[in-house]
Amino acid sequence: MRTILGERLKQGTATIAYPGQLPMLPPRLRGLPEITPSKCTQGCRACIDACPTQAFIGEGATLGIDLGRCLFCTDCMEACPTGVVRFTQDIALATRGRADLLLHADQTHKRAAALEEHTRRLFGRSLHLRQVSAGGCNGCETDVNVLSTIVFDLSRFGIKFVASPRHADGLLITGPVTRNMELALRKTYEAVPDPKVVIAVGACAISGGPFIDLPQVRNGADSVVPVDLYIPGCPPHPLTILDGLLRLLGRLPDAVVDDGKGL
Amino acid sequence: MESTNLTKLHYGQRYSVDSIPPLDSVTLLHELESTVNGSGAIAALSGAQAYSMIDTWGVVHFPGMQSLLLCHGTLPMEYPALTPRVPQMHLFEREFAEELGARPLGHPWLTPVRTLPGSGADDGQGWRWGRIEGPAVHEVSVGPVHAGVIEPGHFRFQCSGERVLHLEVALGYQHRGIAQALLGGPTVRTPHLIETAAGDTSVGHMVAYCQLLEALGGCEVPPRAEQLRAIALELERLANHIGDLGTLSGDVAFQPTAAMCGRLRGDALNMTARLCGNRFGRALVIPGGVRFDVSPEDVDWLLTSVERLEREALAAAGLLLDHAVARSRFEQTGTLDATACTQLGIVGPPARAAGVPQDVRHDLPDGPYAAVRPALVTQQQGDVLARVLQRVDEVRASIDFIQQVLPRLPRGRHATDCDPPAAHSVSATAVEGWRGRICHLAITGDNGRFSRYKIVDPSVFNWAGLAVAMRGQEISDFPVCNKSFNLSYCGHDL
Numbered sequence: 001m002r003t004i005l006g007e008r009l010k011q012g013t014a015t016i017a018y019p020g021q022l023p024m025l026p027p028r029l030r031g032l033p034e035i036t037p038s039k040c041t042q043g044c045r046a047c048i049d050a051c052p053t054q055a056f057i058g059e060g061a062t063l064g065i066d067l068g069r070c071l072f073c074t075d076c077m078e079a080c081p082t083g084v085v086r087f088t089q090d091i092a093l094a095t096r097g098r099a100d101l102l103l104h105a106d107q108t109h110k111r112a113a114a115l116e117e118h119t120r121r122l123f124g125r126s127l128h129l130r131q132v133s134a135g136g137c138n139g140c141e142t143d144v145n146v147l148s149t150i151v152f153d154l155s156r157f158g159i160k161f162v163a164s165p166r167h168a169d170g171l172l173i174t175g176p177v178t179r180n181m182e183l184a185l186r187k188t189y190e191a192v193p194d195p196k197v198v199i200a201v202g203a204c205a206i207s208g209g210p211f212i213d214l215p216q217v218r219n220g221a222d223s224v225v226p227v228d229l230y231i232p233g234c235p236p237h238p239l240t241i242l243d244g245l246l247r248l249l250g251r252l253p254d255a256v257v258d259d260g261k262g263l
Numbered sequence: 264m265e266s267t268n269l270t271k272l273h274y275g276q277r278y279s280v281d282s283i284p285p286l287d288s289v290t291l292l293h294e295l296e297s298t299v300n301g302s303g304a305i306a307a308l309s310g311a312q313a314y315s316m317i318d319t320w321g322v323v324h325f326p327g328m329q330s331l332l333l334c335h336g337t338l339p340m341e342y343p344a345l346t347p348r349v350p351q352m353h354l355f356e357r358e359f360a361e362e363l364g365a366r367p368l369g370h371p372w373l374t375p376v377r378t379l380p381g382s383g384a385d386d387g388q389g390w391r392w393g394r395i396e397g398p399a400v401h402e403v404s405v406g407p408v409h410a411g412v413i414e415p416g417h418f419r420f421q422c423s424g425e426r427v428l429h430l431e432v433a434l435g436y437q438h439r440g441i442a443q444a445l446l447g448g449p450t451v452r453t454p455h456l457i458e459t460a461a462g463d464t465s466v467g468h469m470v471a472y473c474q475l476l477e478a479l480g481g482c483e484v485p486p487r488a489e490q491l492r493a494i495a496l497e498l499e500r501l502a503n504h505i506g507d508l509g510t511l512s513g514d515v516a517f518q519p520t521a522a523m524c525g526r527l528r529g530d531a532l533n534m535t536a537r538l539c540g541n542r543f544g545r546a547l548v549i550p551g552g553v554r555f556d557v558s559p560e561d562v563d564w565l566l567t568s569v570e571r572l573e574r575e576a577l578a579a580a581g582l583l584l585d586h587a588v589a590r591s592r593f594e595q596t597g598t599l600d601a602t603a604c605t606q607l608g609i610v611g612p613p614a615r616a617a618g619v620p621q622d623v624r625h626d627l628p629d630g631p632y633a634a635v636r637p638a639l640v641t642q643q644q645g646d647v648l649a650r651v652l653q654r655v656d657e658v659r660a661s662i663d664f665i666q667q668v669l670p671r672l673p674r675g676r677h678a679t680d681c682d683p684p685a686a687h688s689v690s691a692t693a694v695e696g697w698r699g700r701i702c703h704l705a706i707t708g709d710n711g712r713f714s715r716y717k718i719v720d721p722s723v724f725n726w727a728g729l730a731v732a733m734r735g736q737e738i739s740d741f742p743v744c745n746k747s748f749n750l751s752y753c754g755h756d757l
Binding site: 003004008010013014026027028029030049050051052053058071072073074075078087130131132133134135136137138139140141142143144145146148149150151161163164165175176178179180181184188204209210211214215216217234235237238 | 377379407408410411412413414415435436437438439440441443444451452454455456458459460461462463465506519522525526528529532533536537538539540541542543545546554555575578579582585642751752753
């Protein structure tokens with residue numbers, strides 16, 4: 001017992017101060033992409049051709065990116081001769097609508113708004129989620145699991161993963177929804193009592209990700225069930241997932257939301 | 264054990280497809296059988312239909328032989344199954360039946376590998392469940408949606424009271440069609456399909472893929488890139504092994520180690536993120552090298568972080584191992600002995616935990632492992648405790664390796680340009696991922712595009728090991744047994 005306590009003291013407090021303060025992020029972290037079409041060479045399609053998921057929308061001056069398809073893989077960055085695409089350290093990526101993920105160069109990213117008053121009052125201080133992996137590669141699953149560690153300590157926000165859909169207020173879905181998981185996903189969705197929220201985590205669950213249009217998969221969770229929150233990434237950083245969940249519940253302090261520089 | 268019918272394949276080597284003529288079916292079956300009898304293992308087997316025959320390519324791995332072996336042969340659609348004599352063939356022969364309509368006669372359990380009953384993807388024909396009849400026998404079925412945040416799979420236990428008589432593992436829920444999608448590649452999407460074949464082993468699978476592409480294209484990777492890949496592989500191993508120590512503690516309700524290892528796993532993932540910006544090493548490994556070089560500041564930061572990780576992870580593991588109650592849950596639970604491991608072709612930590620000294624980094628000491636390689640550690644008992652101890656020892660060995668290699672990284676480029684794969688060629692690679700041997704096999708057609716690409720994740724072999732380890736165990740010990748293997752569903756289902 002004494003050894004255990006001693007070691008716990010030695011290792012110290014691990015829980016991050018977020019959302020009050022951002023932890024140190026890796027310098028190469030790939031957050032919200034920033035596109036500067038004014039740097040484009042006329043007729044150049046290098047980024048579009050290099051993209052594994054056809055995430056670019058428009059061309060030249062109207063170039064934009066679909067964050068729901070983007071794998072944040074840097075293939076476009078490597079291919080671009082003039083540095084049009086770069087990834088910022090902004091981890092706040094989640095949106096409420098699928099269309100909000102279409103990011104045009106001249107727009108600011110429309111981040112997720114909180115739930116409507118009624119559901120927010122129900123779930124704002126206690127949200128229990130059932131996770132369904134529907135073809136996920138275990139990347140998203142791993143970084144969802146990480147939220148329950150002492151580092152992120154998800155339960156301090158009243159958010160918890162539960163074992164049964166009947167105990168849940170909603171689903172958190174990862175993976176493109178394989179044909180083989182479609183029935184299980186539908187059944188799990190139906191087993192969650194109303195009202196319920198559905199959260200799609202990762203490029204797969206939003207658009208099919210690297211598996212877009214393969215015959216064995218549906219292109220994301222919203223081809224099977226309605227989705228209330230989209231969290232992009234491949235996989236999203238745990239902070240991106242947490243940020244999305246807290247925005248949905250209206251739990252992010254205004255100071256963090258409105259500093260104008262993202263998080 | 265060496266046969267002239269098998270072709271030696273050295274690191275980075277490719278062959279013209281025509282230079283390896285097919286063996287007839289009797290010779291091929293004999294070669295595969297004597298491989299296993301001679302202490303070798305079948306690392307991969309891939310079949311494709313050609314003129315109502317099965318054109319079969321296999322990769323064979325002999326520990327200590329310093330090279331892989333390729334075999335090529337044709338089998339008729341109906342042939343005497345090897346599985347009864349060579350159990351590690353069971354899954355490959357089930358694939359032959361499922362994908363090609365082959366009939367391996369005498370195969371004891373020819374259920375589909377990735378097609379599920381009532382899934383909507385298929386009418387479920389061909390599925391049957393193993394069932395033990397008797398008044399005292401009952402069945403417990405679990406999944407595909409499990410209680411935790413994990414991938415989907417279905418387990419059926421035949422139990423007598425609390426005792427498990429038989430466990431059947433039915434997978435396929437994660438089947439995304441990767442194998443099919445790789446044909447005609449490489450394309451811009453190919454590396455991303457490889458990285459997500461098993462997303463917790465992105466580095467492992469990408470190193471195998473890139474080595475294969477480099478062999479097929481005749482590309483020489485700079486030594487600096489090779490070492491950086493080797494370091495990334497060990498970071499991936501550290502994150503997962505430490506995470507497993509935590510979940511194993513959690514399953515026996517020993518919270519201190521569970522809490523500490525949960526955090527430390529993240530620390531290891533963050534080290535990979537320092538290398539490339541992604542915690543799973545996505546886009547770090549590319550054909551020709553690595554996309555991101557390390558600066559002297561990166562090296563210093565990593566060395567400091569690794570040193571701290573070693574101290575804290577080993578201390579956390581020590582708490583678990585010193586706790587008599589936790590330890591007693593692991594001891595003599597879920598034993599898989601060396602004989603079973605060899606028969607089933609078990610790879611990676613579960614095999615080494617049973618005293619089978621098999622490790623690609625030692626068996627094929629090429630490329631990054633020519634000068635320095637992580638120590639080969641083994642246990643003897645083959646139970647859950649041995650698999651726990653194995654992970655602790657491997658954590659130590661990985662950190663030692665990083666500490667040796669990182670300060671002495673070769674200077675020079677971190678990537679080089681790669682020619683596309685040569686036409687009509689074949690090659691294969693093996694990489695020791697954190698779960699064990701990853702084997703990739705590729706064949707190119709006229710235009711240098713993949714006409715065949717076979718991925719064999721270590722889980723392909725090890726799922727059967729879990730099922731066998733559960734025989735005679737209490738059903739309540741399934742979680743610890745399962746976590747002590749921690750296998751990939753998506754790597755199996757592809």
